Amino acid sequence: MAEPQRPRQPYSYTGQQPPYGAPAPRRPSRGRQRGPLFWLLLFAGLVAVLAVVGWWASGTRMFMRHEPLSTTQLVFYEITGSAATASLTATTPTGSTQYAEQSVPTTLRYLMEPGSFVYVSAQNDGADGDVTCAIRVGATVVSQNTASGGYSIAVCKGSVPSAP
16 A cells, blocks of 8 residues: 655745745745834924924024114224323123233224123323223214323223114
């Protein structure tokens, strides 16, 4: 009697070449599993897109404003007089600064916001002569003062007027 035929076992992939004529093995299907990191990144991207769309729709874009870009005024600190040199102290947009033994006449220039405090003092470095300080914004003289005699100090102070 003949041996009963055993059913043929499907070929399993073991890293070897399948026998000639055998169908190609199928790899087990695992499906695409998405972990929590994928969903977190997807959610963050969606929130970012919605934020950009909301910002754009709100009309608060910087380039759409109809305000002037700058209201700064050009401030002149002018030092004149018969003194040969003077030591100066002046307010600037970032604080104050000092200049030693500046030749007279001299002018300092700064861009300052309206309402800013402005100040300049000029001390005569010599034993005689006079020194005059003036603060000017455009054609407007904000402050002017003269000091006479050796080592005297002229002080000018005020605030930057609003733009016309």
